[in-house]
Amino acid sequence: MSLSCKSKQPDGQRRRLLGGIAGAVSLGGGFSLIELALAKSEDEAISSLNRWGLLIDTAKCASGCDACVKGCNTEHNLEGFDRPETDAQWIRKLEVTDRQTGHVSSLPMLCQHCEDPPCVDVCPTGASFRRQDGVVLVDKHTCIGCRYCVMACPYKARSFVHESLYNQKSYSPRGKGTVESCTLCVHRIDDDRTPACVESCNRDGNGAMVFGDLNDADSQIAKTMRDSASRQVREDLGLNTGVRYQNL
Amino acid sequence: MSSHFKTLQSKHIGYWMIVILLAVMALAGYGAAHYMEVQGHWVTGMNNQVVWGLPHVFAIFLILAASGALNVASISSVFGRKVYKPWSRLSALLAVCLLVAGLIVLVLDLGRPERLIVAMTHYNFKSIFAWNIFLYTGFILVVAGYLWTMFERGMNHHTSKAGVFAFAWRFVLTSGTGSIFGFLVARQFYDAAMMVPMFIVLSLILGTAIFILLSLLLAQWSQQPVLPELLERLASLLAIFIVLELFLVTVFHFTNLYATEHHGIERFILIDGGIYTFIFWVGQIFLGGVVPAVLVFLSAWGQSPQGIKLVAILAVLGAMSQLYVTIIGGQAYPLVLFPGKEVSSTFYDGVVAQYSPSMPELLLGVGGVALAVLLVILATRILPFMPDDRVSRSAS
Numbered sequence: 001m002s003l004s005c006k007s008k009q010p011d012g013q014r015r016r017l018l019g020g021i022a023g024a025v026s027l028g029g030g031f032s033l034i035e036l037a038l039a040k041s042e043d044e045a046i047s048s049l050n051r052w053g054l055l056i057d058t059a060k061c062a063s064g065c066d067a068c069v070k071g072c073n074t075e076h077n078l079e080g081f082d083r084p085e086t087d088a089q090w091i092r093k094l095e096v097t098d099r100q101t102g103h104v105s106s107l108p109m110l111c112q113h114c115e116d117p118p119c120v121d122v123c124p125t126g127a128s129f130r131r132q133d134g135v136v137l138v139d140k141h142t143c144i145g146c147r148y149c150v151m152a153c154p155y156k157a158r159s160f161v162h163e164s165l166y167n168q169k170s171y172s173p174r175g176k177g178t179v180e181s182c183t184l185c186v187h188r189i190d191d192d193r194t195p196a197c198v199e200s201c202n203r204d205g206n207g208a209m210v211f212g213d214l215n216d217a218d219s220q221i222a223k224t225m226r227d228s229a230s231r232q233v234r235e236d237l238g239l240n241t242g243v244r245y246q247n248l
Numbered sequence: 249m250s251s252h253f254k255t256l257q258s259k260h261i262g263y264w265m266i267v268i269l270l271a272v273m274a275l276a277g278y279g280a281a282h283y284m285e286v287q288g289h290w291v292t293g294m295n296n297q298v299v300w301g302l303p304h305v306f307a308i309f310l311i312l313a314a315s316g317a318l319n320v321a322s323i324s325s326v327f328g329r330k331v332y333k334p335w336s337r338l339s340a341l342l343a344v345c346l347l348v349a350g351l352i353v354l355v356l357d358l359g360r361p362e363r364l365i366v367a368m369t370h371y372n373f374k375s376i377f378a379w380n381i382f383l384y385t386g387f388i389l390v391v392a393g394y395l396w397t398m399f400e401r402g403m404n405h406h407t408s409k410a411g412v413f414a415f416a417w418r419f420v421l422t423s424g425t426g427s428i429f430g431f432l433v434a435r436q437f438y439d440a441a442m443m444v445p446m447f448i449v450l451s452l453i454l455g456t457a458i459f460i461l462l463s464l465l466l467a468q469w470s471q472q473p474v475l476p477e478l479l480e481r482l483a484s485l486l487a488i489f490i491v492l493e494l495f496l497v498t499v500f501h502f503t504n505l506y507a508t509e510h511h512g513i514e515r516f517i518l519i520d521g522g523i524y525t526f527i528f529w530v531g532q533i534f535l536g537g538v539v540p541a542v543l544v545f546l547s548a549w550g551q552s553p554q555g556i557k558l559v560a561i562l563a564v565l566g567a568m569s570q571l572y573v574t575i576i577g578g579q580a581y582p583l584v585l586f587p588g589k590e591v592s593s594t595f596y597d598g599v600v601a602q603y604s605p606s607m608p609e610l611l612l613g614v615g616g617v618a619l620a621v622l623l624v625i626l627a628t629r630i631l632p633f634m635p636d637d638r639v640s641r642s643a644s
Contacts, residue, residue, distance in 0.1 A: 145359015163288035177359030
């Protein structure tokens with residue numbers, strides 16, 4: 001279950017171990033055994049051994065390119081009602097201009113999947129929650145639509161659904177009168193795939209986004225962040241965001 | 249002591265016209281809320297930039313007024329001032345009715361109001377909203393118990409203790425309401441401990457002013473004038489609260505002005521925020537602050553019943569203005585994601601958000617106020633909340 005936040009067993013290491021065994025077996029048995037071993041079963045729990053995150057290189061992110069936005073909108077069927085003030089936006093492109101130097105950066109802004117999310121703190125019913133693997137979500141069944149989380153989010157990453165929705169994706173439930181935001185494509189993560197924005201950026205954009213496990217020292221994202229400087233937006237708030245930016 | 253209180257059974261045509269008018273307004277408010285729920289919030293002026301609109305201004309107005317409306321009962325029970333005692337029952341009744349109406353407005357503006365049961369069964373105790381659910385419902389129970397000690401002859405000796413408990417509860421309640429904004433670390437205009445004292449004093453202003461207006465309204469139907477001495481004392485209290493609030497607001501803005509990071513929001517509210525700047529200076533500071541304070545302290549007319557009525561109306565206007573500037577103005581100013589940099593996007597980053605209150609929002613908010621007054625009037629028909637002559641005269 002994508003929304004599960006219960007930990008039944010530490011699985012990151014187990015999966016790597018199984019992967020190793022499967023790799024050995026695959027020498028004689030082909031790749032199907034590797035995939036079988038790595039695939040996550042339905043009842044496998046989310047684990048705090050993982051911390052999913054994004055690294056965005058603003059030097060690669062081009063002004064005017066919105067491949068990530070299109071990818072997200074298509075994946076979650078976020079087509080609006082041509083009412084930009086009330087239509088939902090889970091990811092948007094920001095143009096950031098330094099007042100002193102005139103330097104312009106272009107970057108995508110989305111839920112930063114904070115370790116200490118203000119939206120989760122203020123939610124009266126606990127509908128806003130953080131999975132053990134760091135993904136911040138909204139439980140659409142217990143959200144009462146008070147919008148306190150929208151007030152609390154420092155990144156303007158949350159949208160309130162202002163009208164009835166149609167043609168929703170089964171893996172991305174949404175509802176009128178509730179609040180929503182980037183899910184980091186948990187349905188893909190739980191299926192060992194990358195989020196739609198990252199996929200689109202790599203395919204149609206400039207390859208500015210890297211997705212991975214911040215806790216896995218061998219992952220590309222962790223290596224890159226260890227070797228070169230990155231920063232959080234509103235670092236002053238001390239939220240330890242899962243989304244980081246390079247060259248900002 | 250129940251023999252010294254009476255019900256209000258007016259047959260006056262004006263009385264019934266007002267009852268009908270209030271009922272129609274309350275029903276219109278409910279109809280507006282139903283329309284908003286069925287259509288979705290896109291039919292309101294609210295959007296993803298200003299997510300809390302006029303209904304929240306009215307709801308917080310009513311909740312703050314509820315806490316403050318208990319002033320008269322508190323002064324009687326806690327501080328032993330006898331001149332207030334004849335009106336203490338009405339004061340407690342008004343407090344409960346205002347709170348109930350405020351909560352109804354708040355709930356009806358939820359995206360999913362039918363999920364109220366979820367809010368009552370799922371709690372995140374790190375959320376000030378969750379605390380407030382207990383503080384608000386608890387307030388109704390505490391004041392109901394307080395009223396019981398006033399009504400039940402055998403319980404009268406507990407009134408003072410119940411009054412002290414209710415007095416403490418209302419301060420915590422108003423602190424909780426101020427903390428809704430004080431705890432918002434992301435927003436430039438909020439995230440300040442000063443929100444708590446400002447909201448507490450605002451509640452004292454609102455409660456006192458609304459009590460003055462309501463007691464004058466009911467008194468004309470019950471042939472029971474509000475004693476001039478009581479009115480004058482309430483007017484003086486109100487003026488003191490107003491001056492205190494002006495002081496707190498001044499401290500809040502001066503503190504912000506000292507920190508460069510807050511210059512943007514301060515410039516917006518104080519100088520170039522358009523409607524918000526206008527409401528701040530004209531509604532909150534001048535008409536709602538300076539004028540009523542000057543009327544009470546420097547003018548003999550300000551101590552007359554007509555003058556006091558105007559002072560109370562201006563105080564309500566000022567408090568409403570302050571809530572509007574705080575709640576709407578605070579959201580209209582864009583979030584600062586990158587200090588020192590300009591941002592732009594398709595999601596209105598870096599620009600002042602547009603918000604125009606819509607008719608459904610106005611009807612819901614005004615309907616809530618009408619419901620509060622209607623509940624008071626109906627309750628006074630059923631139970632002896634109104635003072636009668638003997639008690640009033642003996643107390644004076």
